Amino acid sequence: MPETKLITYPHQILKKTTKEVAEINDAIKKIIETMKKMMKQHKGVGLAANQIGENLSIFIAIDEQKGKIETFINPKIIKYIGKEELKEEGCLSVPNVWGYVKRYPQVIIEYTNLWNKKRKIRAKGLLAHIIQHEIDHLQGILFIDKAQEVFTLKE
Helix, strand or coil, X not given: CCCCCCCCCCCHHHHCCCECCCCCCHHHHHHHHHHHHHHHHCCCCEEXXXXXXXXXXXXXXXXXXXXXXXXXXXXXXXXXXCCCEEEXXXXXXXXXXXXXXXXXXXXXXXXXXXXXXXXXXXXXXXXXXXXXXXXXXXXXXXXXXXXXXXXXXXX
């Protein structure tokens, strides 16, 4: 894989629905390792594969409860729990821009992990927020598409 760069808005790959992963092989694992490096380098809490130019239904997210980065392959939110709350968020692919987006406080998500095991978890707090943001990425939706108010930060 050539040197990977973080894809930023308005690149068109960010607006496309990603393709399901058919098989978790060495190439997929290498993409995920690259994603982890990129997320750490840019001090993010989540990253979708299309943010590094890969049109695949994969994202990673920091799970503060477990203290590690989790991998979500072919994820689907199967239930939203609670009342939507307006939360501030930003995105590595939309640098220096923040906005307020409605997100649910908890979600139940089904996905495949890195070891090809089907999983279902109930996420709350920051992880639930990250999951909703990253699944939007996989559907070609950016937070700025949903934000009720957007503002930029001066460097």
